[in-house]
Amino acid sequence: MSIFGTFLMLGVLQGAIMGVVLLAKSKSKPALFYLALAIFALTATLLRLSLFESTLDRTGALFAVPLASDLLILPLFWCFTLRVINQEITLSRRGLPWFLPWFVFFSYSLVFYLLALFEPTLNAKNTLALDWEYQNIRQFEDYITGPFNTVLGSIIVWKLFSHIHLIKDWVPDHLNERLKIYQIFLLMASLALIAVFSQFLSLYFLERTNAAPINKTAQLFYVAMVYVVGFLGYQFTALPRFKLDSDVAQEVDAFTNEEKTSLKSLFERGAYLDPNLNLNTVSRTLGLSANKTSSLIKAISNKNFRAYVNEHRVNAVKDKLQDAENAHYSILSLALECGFKSEASFYRAFKELTGSSPSEFKKLHQTQKVSFESR
Known part of the structure; x- marks a missing residue:
């Protein structure tokens, strides 16, 4: 042969x-x-x-x-x-x-x-x-x-x-x-x-x-x-399966107050802390389709699902970085605690939303705190 x-x-x-x-x-x-x-x-x-x-x-x-x-x-x-x-x-x-x-x-x-x-x-x-x-x-x-x-x-x-x-x-x-x-x-x-x-x-x-x-x-x-x-x-095939249409209405008025309140309440209760959170999970919790949930998020925040979740996670990390009780924890451990699943995704999201790295943010906050206390 x-x-x-x-x-x-x-x-x-x-x-x-x-x-x-x-x-x-x-x-x-x-x-x-x-x-x-x-x-x-x-x-x-x-x-x-x-x-x-x-x-x-x-x-x-x-x-x-x-x-x-x-x-x-x-x-x-x-x-x-x-x-x-x-x-x-x-x-x-x-x-x-x-x-x-x-x-x-x-x-x-x-x-x-x-x-x-x-x-x-x-x-x-x-x-x-x-x-x-x-x-x-x-x-x-x-x-x-x-x-x-x-x-x-x-x-x-x-x-x-x-x-x-x-x-x-x-x-x-x-x-x-x-x-x-x-x-x-x-x-x-x-x-x-x-x-x-x-x-x-x-x-x-x-x-x-x-x-x-x-x-x-x-x-x-x-x-x-x-x-x-x-x-x-x-x-x-490990990716979540969504049914998304590009022409769905995204105006705030297209959704009921109950739907908007339910979404905000879900994230206020810490849904973003789940590192495996995805659009399908949120949709099932709200009792809506993935299509409608994606449009609801876009309507109330002008963000897509990933950005909306990351905004909540980054804000949670920022709060922890500014809390003196967390001074002995590493930045990465705080990020993982707030729902991020990897160091790379955390640093990328933090930089996009704050314009600085987590360590720069922490250092800046500490400098501002010392400056305030010395007055």
């Missing part, structure tokens, strides 16, 4: 393992079910490429084995995307149409493969392939795969990008690093689009020998995608 074929088989092996792991985790995170199936589909495609590289797909029971899943991978990623952004998958409207091209070609390939199994010789199988226009059908499938995956891939990238833009201000500070995984995933998806489009162009405009380096580079990229996408996909 060539070095290239070895890389493909490594991709098949790691894809199978990653798919099984994700499938096992899908009971607690349903979105992972579709990600696991997408990884399996990508793995099947890598296996087909490996068999083609070793010419095994033209012998015995492996002759024309229907492993081509190029038209199945992105529809499954589309379903995964819908679940990640908290949208239901309605097969008749959102999901099913994208599976139809794969279903048509797979059905044809499966019937042909089953018929070819009963042919005793390779010549008989090749004759059957000519009668069934097998090569022409497969070539037509290759021709439509590029445009199809480019269109659907672009929709997936746009959908994820829109979702990031919508939720980035509502994710708690301690999950901010997880949010960056979205951006990495978007980069990988964009690179995948470039790989797909390059293959598409090479198929149409280049000679087969000239297109080979482009195709092999794209296929090696898919090997890397098996592991990276599986890992990243699992990581960002």
Whole structure:
């Protein structure tokens, strides 16, 4: 087996393992079910490429084995995307149409493969392939795969990008690093689009020998995608799931006095002290949707959820720093006590809200206190 074929088989092996792991985790995170199936589909495609590289797909029971899943991978990623952004998958409207091209070609390939199994010789199988226009059908499938995956891939990238833009201000500070995984995933998806489009162009405009380096580079990229996408996909399912619309009213008058009082009272009672506090938690406590809660916070404070929570936490830290009884406590311990989950998020929020570092604030307060007492 060539070095290239070895890389493909490594991709098949790691894809199978990653798919099984994700499938096992899908009971607690349903979105992972579709990600696991997408990884399996990508793995099947890598296996087909490996068999083609070793010419095994033209012998015995492996002759024309229907492993081509190029038209199945992105529809499954589309379903995964819908679940990640908290949208239901309605097969008749959102999901099913994208599976139809794969279903048509797979059905044809499966019937042909089953018929070819009963042919005793390779010549008989090749004759059957000519009668069934097998090569022409497969070539037509290759021709439509590029445009199809480019269109659907672009929709997936746009959908994820829109979702990031919508939720980035509502994710708690301690999950901010997880949010960056979205951006990495978007980069990988964009690179995948470039790989797909390059293959598409090479198929149409280049000679087969000239297109080979482009195709092999794209296929090696898919090997890397098996592991990276599986890992990243699992990581960002840990983000809270919000249903947020960008066009919800944010005027104070749009909310009742009871709703505004309930929110203020919740934070006055120290809800911000919970380091795992997120928009969903606040929404459930208030008996409102996440969408309405986000708009309520924006209406009464002109801040997003993260900024609103951090303002309360920073004010609590400032009060403690000015209390002489807390002089023997470290600044970080006070910050953690007030709901911050990491030193980095605390220092960033404190600097944004006060214009100075916590140590500078503490030193300034002590100087002012000494100056006042000496009068």
